[in-house]
Amino acid sequence: xxxxxxxxxxxxxxxxxxxxxxxxxxxxxxxxxxxxxxxxxxxxxxxxxxxxxxxxxxxxxxxxxxxxxxxxxxxxxxxxxxxxxxxxxxxxxxxxxxxxxxxxxxxxxxxxxxxxxxxxxxxxxxxxxxxxxxxxxxxxxxxxxxxxxxxxxxxxxxxxxxxxxxxxxxxxxxxxxxxxxxxxxxxxxxxxxxxxxxxxxxxxxxxxxxxxxxxxxxxxxxxxxxxxxx
Numbered sequence: 001x002x003x004x005x006x007x008x009x010x011x012x013x014x015x016x017x018x019x020x021x022x023x024x025x026x027x028x029x030x031x032x033x034x035x036x037x038x039x040x041x042x043x044x045x046x047x048x049x050x051x052x053x054x055x056x057x058x059x060x061x062x063x064x065x066x067x068x069x070x071x072x073x074x075x076x077x078x079x080x081x082x083x084x085x086x087x088x089x090x091x092x093x094x095x096x097x098x099x100x101x102x103x104x105x106x107x108x109x110x111x112x113x114x115x116x117x118x119x120x121x122x123x124x125x126x127x128x129x130x131x132x133x134x135x136x137x138x139x140x141x142x143x144x145x146x147x148x149x150x151x152x153x154x155x156x157x158x159x160x161x162x163x164x165x166x167x168x169x170x171x172x173x174x175x176x177x178x179x180x181x182x183x184x185x186x187x188x189x190x191x192x193x194x195x196x197x198x199x200x201x202x203x204x205x206x207x208x209x210x211x212x213x214x215x216x217x218x219x220x221x222x223x224x225x226x227x228x229x230x
Contacts, residue, residue, distance in 0.1 A: 010075075010077070011077055011081055012075065012077075012080055012081065013080075013081045013082075013083055014080060014081070014082050014083065015029070016055065016083065029046050029047075029048055029083070030046065030048075030049070031044050031045070031046050031047075031057070032044070032045055032046075032047050032114075032117055032118065033114060034054070034091060034114045034115070035091075035094070035114055037091055037093060037177050037178065037179065038175075038176055038177055038178065040094070040179075042114075043057075044057045045086070047118055049119065052119075052124060053085050054085070054086055054118075055083045055084060055085050055086065056083070056084055056086040057082070058081070058082045059079050059080075059081055060079065060080045060082060061079045061080075062078055065078025065079075066078045088128045088129075089128065089131065089132055090177040090178075091115075092110070092129065093132075093149075093178065093179075094179055095110050095111070095112065096129075096133065097144065097179065097181070097182055100133070100142055101143075101144050103143065104134070104136060104142065104143040105141060105142065106139065107122055107125060107141060107142060108140070126140070126142070131148060131152050132144065132145060132148045132149045132152050133145055133148065146185075146189075149186075150186065150189045150190065153174065153186055154190060156170075157170045157190065158170075160173055160174065167190070167192055168192055171186075171187070171192050
């Protein structure tokens with residue numbers, strides 16, 4: 001295998017532009033396993049050490065498809081992997097809802113083993129959680145504040161509503177990251193009725209992907225699909 005062949009990708013990823021570094025050719029995007037806040041199942045997420053950002057990985061597939069790279073190589077896996085940022089609050093909400101809804105809890109006790117693999121310092125986490133929690137910086141503890149939570153989620157709905165047709169549709173998308181009891185609580189607080197379809201999954205979450213993406217060069221890709229004859 002030539003040196004150029006060794007740089008060929010195994011998968012095609014569409015990533016946030018913040019992850020592309022023209023000055024650092026060895027910049028790495030590491031894939032980790034975290035608990036999906038909706039399904040409570042282990043799922044692949046990507047973590048960027050430089051920005052301390054967690055990215056959700058969704059797989060988009062089409063039957064009988066492949067990728068042509070640089071008009072020279074064929075990549076048999078025609079899937080597209082979308083790597084998009086996810087707010088840390090969504091990942092921590094199930095833990096806060098079950099453990100810190102009525103009483104404060106030390107941050108070290110709140111985080112499960114999956115989060116311990118990420119290099120987050122206490123100050124960074126407390127700053128993120130301040131939008132939905134009451135914070136005790138001296139004790140490094142947090143308590144979920146339901147009023148703050150509703151304000152924060154209302155803001156999420158308003159942002160999404162700019163791109164969809166209604167509050168219910170926007171909330172429907174957010175529900176992919178909330179547990180059933182949280183959905184019921186928030187739906188009542190936001191006075192949303194009738195059209196919420198949160199039981200229908202949107203997109204395909206990537207259950208497992210054990211690899212590391214190293215940005216060495218940018219290649220142009222095109223896709224071609226074989227369609228069955230009717």
